Amino acid sequence: MHYISPQRPWLILLMSLALLWFIGQTADAQNRSWYSVHRSFSEGVEIASSQFQANAGIVSRNDERTTRAKILSIARSQIGVREKTGNNDGFDVEKYLATTGLGAGYAWCAAYVNWVYQQAGICKPTSLQAWSPSWFPPERTYWSVGENEYQPPMPGDVFGIFFSSKGRIAHVGIIEDWNGKYANTIEGNTNDAGSREGDGVYRKIRLKKQISKVSNWIKI
Structure with a gap:
């Protein structure tokens, strides 16, 4: 019969919470990065479209x-x-x-x-x-x-x-x-x-x- 220390479940719980926090921070950083890239891309497309229309001389x-x-x-x-x-x-x-x-x-x-x-x-x-x-x-x-x-x-x-x-x-x-x-x-x-x-x-x-x-x- 194995003896389980009464402190070990708390240690496991703390480690689990730390892991969940780390995963959340990583996902949030990825989301911010994706949003930044997406926004930059969208703005770039809008600028390029505006420049094309201006160069072509076509009005809105x-x-x-x-x-x-x-x-x-x-x-x-x-x-x-x-x-x-x-x-x-x-x-x-x-x-x-x-x-x-x-x-x-x-x-x-x-x-x-x-x-x-x-x-x-x-x-x-x-x-x-x-x-x-x-x-x-x-x-x-x-x-x-x-x-x-x-x-x-x-x-x-x-x-x-x-x-x-x-x-x-x-x-x-x-x-x-x-x-x-x-x-x-x-x-x-x-x-x-x-x-x-x-x-x-x-x-x-x-x-x-x-x-x-x-x-x-x-x-x-």
């Missing part, structure tokens, strides 16, 4: 209305600009073209749109800003005549007109208003007749059926 939904108003204000400020000699030249025309890397002599309707958007803080992420069709990639085009007409175009968005002689969209401008059968627009490189080879920046009233596509470069 909260700023969309303000940005649209700014685009229209800038576009309207240029109404009345005219070419110097009628050959795609002049101070203002050349400042539009400069935003696309081009100089005097090139068609500039898309360059005008690009300049307006840059002034509003939106930089189109492509090197083909002067090429009218480049303003209508599938992911940005939300209205097409005879196809996707369920969502009315918004002020400040970009419209394109298809020319059968070119086999492509060959003229672009900015939607000012969308009412009934007509669209009020602001366009560069046009004229009173609505040509794609005009001499200045004009406010136009166009039949909606003239417009082929509308794209949104403002909203996320």
Whole structure:
């Protein structure tokens, strides 16, 4: 028969309590470490996302209305600009073209749109800003005549007109208003007749059926 010291159960109890305390401290430290890493990761993702949106020039939904108003204000400020000699030249025309890397002599309707958007803080992420069709990639085009007409175009968005002689969209401008059968627009490189080879920046009233596509470069 073995003799058990009456002090030994207390010793075992104390050792057990000490072990439980140690395990609790270790788990708490691990939780704090995980939370710190998780928080740092989350903040890093948020910062990276914000930087990406800023670099792309895309505004948040909260700023969309303000940005649209700014685009229209800038576009309207240029109404009345005219070419110097009628050959795609002049101070203002050349400042539009400069935003696309081009100089005097090139068609500039898309360059005008690009300049307006840059002034509003939106930089189109492509090197083909002067090429009218480049303003209508599938992911940005939300209205097409005879196809996707369920969502009315918004002020400040970009419209394109298809020319059968070119086999492509060959003229672009900015939607000012969308009412009934007509669209009020602001366009560069046009004229009173609505040509794609005009001499200045004009406010136009166009039949909606003239417009082929509308794209949104403002909203996320």
